[in-house]
Amino acid sequence: MLGTMPTAAARQLATEAGLDLVEVAPDARPPVCRIMDHGKSQYNRKKKQSDGSSKARRSQLKQIRLRAKTDDHDVDFKVRQAETFLLRKDKVKINVTFRGRENAHHERGREMLQAIIETLKDVATVEKFPSMESGRIMTMILTPKH
Numbered sequence: 001m002l003g004t005m006p007t008a009a010a011r012q013l014a015t016e017a018g019l020d021l022v023e024v025a026p027d028a029r030p031p032v033c034r035i036m037d038h039g040k041s042q043y044n045r046k047k048k049q050s051d052g053s054s055k056a057r058r059s060q061l062k063q064i065r066l067r068a069k070t071d072d073h074d075v076d077f078k079v080r081q082a083e084t085f086l087l088r089k090d091k092v093k094i095n096v097t098f099r100g101r102e103n104a105h106h107e108r109g110r111e112m113l114q115a116i117i118e119t120l121k122d123v124a125t126v127e128k129f130p131s132m133e134s135g136r137i138m139t140m141i142l143t144p145k146h
Helices: 007-017 038-054 072-087 100-104 106-119
Strands: 020-025 032-036 061-067 091-097 124-133 137-144
Touching: 007 020, 007 032, 020 038, 032 038, 061 072, 072 091, 072 106, 072 137, 091 106, 100 106, 106 124, 106 137
Parallel strands: 061 091
Antiparallel strands: 020 032, 091 137, 124 137
16 A cells, blocks of 8 residues: 555556556546556456356256157157256256046056156156146156266
């Protein structure tokens, strides 16, 4: 802290130190300046800004929809899709929809979801176990393992 001094004297001190005289608070009376390496401070500020944004990928909730009559091959395709979502650190919500007479076969949907849990046990943990929502939809939520 050097205190109040003429601009010419402050510039002289900065050049002797091999640094820059940077105006920090131009609205203050008298204006506040600092002797520092301006290029280095700009670099550090930009680096701090870019660090925060690149690591801030938010987890999303991806949804996969199935029916009670969905064929095994199609279920396998959807499971592979769910696996890619989980590897990207996204949550996956799997819905099995029942229509008409399918409503009498909720156990088929529960078996399908249990098989999916078993298949994805290496990459996922169950956040919400299979349960019926709104009468026609059975739902479960999987989260990625850390």
